[in-house]
Amino acid sequence: MNIDENIKTLIVKKPLKLDCGQTINNFPLAYETYGSLNKNKDNAILVCHALTGDQFITGLNPITKKEGWWSYAVGPNKSIDTNKYFVMCVNVIGGCMGSFGPSHINPETKKKYATDFPVITINDIVNAQQNLLDYFGIKKLFSVVGGSMGGMQVLQFVSNFPERTKTAVPIACTSSHSAQNIAFNELGRQAITADHNWLEGKYSSNNTVPDKGLAVARMAAHITYLSKKGLQEKFGRNLQERDHLKFGFDADFQIESYLRYQGSVFVDRFDANSYLYITRAMDYFDLVKQYNGNLSDAFKNTKAKFFIISFTSDWLYPTQENKDIVIALNAIGADVGFVEIESDKGHDSFLLDVPDFLKALKNFLDKSYIE
């Protein structure tokens, strides 16, 4: 996807040294904001998006023409109340909604970077988006909030910039990407690279896209975002617009049709190479290892108030992995609250209409704001 007039972009002049060793400069950061920054500049919330999210959190996404990915949680009078807070979100570097990523043109070759783009990490993503705070002159955020990969960014943000936020809300995430999650990401990457249209990443020069591979990657990932119970209740063994099995390989079952649909709409809005890069950043995320096996050390310099939220049916980032963060924080006497929300909607719960979750998030933020 190319730069669009609907995309706000900040060109970062300051060089950024990436974990892979390369340095980037003069790179674009695409962002969106909601609400208004107050005089004291103390009402800002940085929302960090997940793997396939983007900066368009709520309302109509001007590029995809669909509802923003966190419309349930963000907006006027919602959990993250845009009447009260100035909400910012940055498209991650490596992404495909305007920030510096593999679909940008390499000035040296005049072609898209594709797989010549440097491998980025969650640490790089966070270090890049910090530039937006400087741009708006925000010394200290009121909060940094995110679910899934967004939650990893929250943890990394507090560890990198311990004094730049008053509160932090990592949701349905982990401090160290598990073998199971690396495995699912690898499955997705293999699906993409096995597509004969992938062309070692240089598909755009041939005017093709590895849409079949990317769709399969999305389908597999989508299953991991749901729960067995949720799937069974929503689809069961219901048939798709037919009364009998067709004894073929069409989508007989509703669940098959649903997954195919999810795959097909995804390829219209997401870049295959970005999918490779961002899943890699998730796999490399290991805050425990970064602090030599002691996660508490990641947070020892911060006074931020934490609120950690997990979901009962989330088997991708299960409660125990979220609790490990709580334990590390309690071990250093940090201010940390925690709740596990009852939900059948799996990992996706944080994106959906789950009233207990939305209520907890709102109460935490609003009460912390007046303190």
Next chain:
Amino acid sequence: MKPEYKIIASLVDQSTRVLDVGCDDGTLMELLKKNQYVDIRGIDISKEKVQICISKGLTVIEGNAEFDLKQFPNNSFDYVILGRTLQAFINPEIVIKELLRVGRKAIVTIPNFGHWRVRLNLLTKGTMPVTKTLPNAWYNTPNLHMCTIKDFFNFSKAMNFKIFKSLGLNNKDVSNINSDNLFFKNLFSELGIFLIEN
């Protein structure tokens, strides 16, 4: 508000760090925050109660004190409070040890099974007592290890912890318990409140 909350608050020094184990809806936490200016944290097993605490702006984690106290370092709190729940744990012995490891002091309250009404109930009716402080039937009570105030005194000797202060609560009357009046206080107190230390 439970009648013992003000008594518990009177046992807590100002500007200290406090952990309320089984903090329920956070009423005691709020009282301590307001009156004693303490830095207070709570832990509760119920999601609903944790939600209520969050709506009050209290720092609470959802967890089971039987397993989740181990995440807190030694002496990380000045006081750890355990209200009316010691008898509900699978292993009260370990829980008491954990309270005194995590906190320099602990405040423990117990519904007194030695109260005359409880004893009379069992003696005359021959059924497990159901009273104001023990409202459940034997088959649905969360209480696994009922004890009396006298039992708690003996427990302190067996477990080798000190009882700094012990108070008996009957209706709204509070009185000190000592070895001389233990027999009577064990008969007439509905609730025992203990400030203990290793």
